[in-house]
Amino acid sequence: MSLFPRVRGIVFDMDGTLVESALDFDAMRREMNLPAGQPVLEALVAMPEDEARRCRAILDRHERLGAERAFIIPGVPELLAWLNEQGIHQAVWTRNGREAARATLERLNLRFDRVVTREDGPAKPDPSAIWAICDAWQTERREVILIGDYVFDLEAAQRAGIRGVLFTNGAEPQECEGHELADFALRSFEETAELRRFMGF
Ligand SMILES: [Mg+2]
Structure with missing residues (x-):
């Protein structure tokens, strides 16, 4: 039995998690x-x-x-469709600027409740954006997880007091910087049965 209630909201990193924009x-x-x-x-x-x-x-x-x-990481649209069916809130939180974030998401037809960019406040790993998102959703921190591919994502989740999921995009979790801060590691969005269990489904 999990000590956590079912997840009611997910904060997603954008680059390297939802999309690959290969920023150099x-x-x-x-x-x-x-x-x-x-x-x-x-x-x-x-x-x-x-x-x-x-x-x-x-x-x-x-x-x-x-x-x-930028292109969509395989399996992301299917996961988002399932989250919508379940009524789970979805936000994007990125260190990108608003213009680029909006252009990326619009071009790829990805829709989110909230898109939080560096213009909105301190960037990751500062955790305060997570608290603002939880307040807007009226969710407890225990009901929200973050999914990201980088140490700043996991550090922000830990400092915010929410659980952090490391997206490894096929890599071994131990090869990824910040893996020791993750509560769960997800290798692929095409294989989400374990993620759903982690979320209490
Ligand atoms: Mg990233």
């Missing part, structure tokens, strides 16, 4: 003169204004390209 962060960092591995949004905040403006334009251009070439 290494190329972005090279154009921005940032060291390898440095998170881009945090670097932008710390830059002098002129440099930040130049780098925001680079980020926007990469995100626009990402929106144009």
